[in-house]
Every structure is written in C-alpha cells, then in structure tokens.
Amino acid sequence: MDAADHRPLHELGRLPADGERLAATQPSVDTLRFLARRRSLVVKDICEPGPTAAELDDLLRVAVRVPDHGKLAPWRFIVIEGAARTRLGAVLEQAFVNRQPDAAPTTVALERARFERVPTIVVVVSAPVSTPKVPEWEQVLSAGAVCYQLLLAANAAGFAAQWLTEWYAYDRHVLAALGLVGGERVAGFLHIGSPEGDAEERRRPDARALTTRL
Numbered sequence: 133m134d135a136a137d138h139r140p141l142h143e144l145g146r147l148p149a150d151g152e153r154l155a156a157t158q159p160s161v162d163t164l165r166f167l168a169r170r171r172s173l174v175v176k177d178i179c180e181p182g183p184t185a186a187e188l189d190d191l192l193r194v195a196v197r198v199p200d201h202g203k204l205a206p207w208r209f210i211v212i213e214g215a216a217r218t219r220l221g222a223v224l225e226q227a228f229v230n231r232q233p234d235a236a237p238t239t240v241a242l243e244r245a246r247f248e249r250v251p252t253i254v255v256v257v258s259a260p261v262s263t264p265k266v267p268e269w270e271q272v273l274s275a276g277a278v279c280y281q282l283l284l285a286a287n288a289a290g291f292a293a294q295w296l297t298e299w300y301a302y303d304r305h306v307l308a309a310l311g312l313v314g315g316e317r318v319a320g321f322l323h324i325g326s327p328e329g330d331a332e333e334r335r336r337p338d339a340r341a342l343t344t345r346l
C-alpha cells in the first residue's frame with residue numbers, strides 16, 4: 133500500500149455551496165477521538181512527500197472555513213515550496229547575520245536551511261481589514277483559527293504538520309521578502325509533509341484547573 137492510500141483527501145468531495153443546507157451537528161466519535169489524540173510533529177520528523185498541488189488546494193479550501201466576524205476573510209496564504217525554499221534561505225541568512233554578526237558559520241548555515249527542512253510551508257498571514265465594525269483582535273483570532281484548521285486538516289488528510297513562528301516571523305527584512313504589507317503579520321509558518329515515525333503525547337494543561345464557573 134502506498135502512502136497516498138492513507139490520504140483521504142480524494143474522498144473530500146465538493147465543498148458546500150453558499151446557502152446550501154447543512155446538518156446542524158455531525159456527531160462523530162472518530163472526530164472526537166482525533167481531536168483528543170492529535171499531535172503536531174516536530175519539523176525534524178517531517179519529511180517528503182508533501183501534499184500535491186491539488187491536495188494543498190483542498191487543504192487550503194478547508195482551512196478558510198473558520199469563524200470570521202463580519203466575513204472579512206482577514207488572512208491570506210503564501211506557499212513556499214521547491215526552489216523558493218532555497219531562495220528564501222538567502223534572505224533568512226542575511227536577516228540572521230544582521231541580527232547576529234558574530235554567529236558561528238554552522239549556526240548561520242542552519243538558519244539558511246530553515247525552509248528546506250520540510251516539503252511545504254504555508255505562511256498564514258493575518259491581514260486585518262480597517263473597519264469600525266470588527267475589532268482587529270477578533271480578526272487576528274480568526275487568523276489563528278485558520279492556522280489550526282489547516283493543522284487539523286493536514287493531520288486528518290494523513291500529513292504531519294507543525295505551526296511555527298520563530299524569529300523570522302518578526303523580522304522586517306524577512307517580512308518584506310515575503311511581500312507582507314501594511315498591518316499584515318505572520319500568524320504562522322505551517323510546516324507540512326509526511327510523518328517520519330510516531331508522535332508522543334506531551335504534558336497537557338488541566339482544563340478543570342483552568343475553569344471557573346459563575
């Protein structure tokens with residue numbers, strides 16, 4: 133059986149049309165079990181292959197189906213794949229050296245190779261719209277929801293993924309090279325590929341200890 137057999141994206145079917153009637157709930161033990169057991173995989177455990185162009189298209193179409201106050205779609209995607217990963221590596225290198233001129237060559241080389249570690253990186257860009265109707269905070273939250281929905285969709289489709297920001301999500305030279313403008317910010321670099329090995333549960337917060345009732 134090849135890896136693609138584990139990837140149910142081809143069964144996704146068409147997405148609902150605007151105004152189409154949908155079930156109000158979709159009870160699914162599989163979904164609950166998935167949410168209760170899902171894990172990100174660290175980048176060193178993510179390898180080739182990444183999603184095909186058609187698969188990534190499906191993942192992104194699922195990712196945008198998030199709560200979005202005012203239907204502003206205040207986010208966008210930048211896909212980094214193939215040779216673009218290497219081209220952007222030169223930008224990372226220069227930005228890193230600007231910050232740390234005395235860094236060891238091995239450290240600089242690691243920074244340069246950041247985008248080459250996985251097959252596909254999707255930059256989820258928070259792009260708030262200026263409107264008195266929806267606070268910017270809510271638009272930024274919606275960008276976080278897109279990141280998480282993409283992470284979940286990638287996992288459910290059989291891909292491993294990790295949501296990272298790192299220093300370069302906040303570096304103005306890197307942001308300029310990515311083409312971010314105005315009030316845009318990186319919500320996440322979603323690293324996507326195939327899993328190399330299994331994940332392991334990490335310590336989780338105690339939801340009860342975080343909850344009060346009024």
Ligand SMILES: Cc1cc2nc3c(=O)[nH]c(=O)nc-3n(C[C@H](O)[C@H](O)[C@H](O)COP(=O)(O)O)c2cc1C
Pocket residue numbers: 170171172173174294295296297298299319320
């Ligand atoms: C906005 C955001 C940014 C993150 N940036 C980093 C990062 O730069 N480096 C890192 O090691 N983990 C980062 N993480 C955490 C990873 O996504 C990590 O894999 C995750 O917390 C593991 O938890 P999970 O298995 O429940 O997904 C970030 C998480 C979020 C939500």
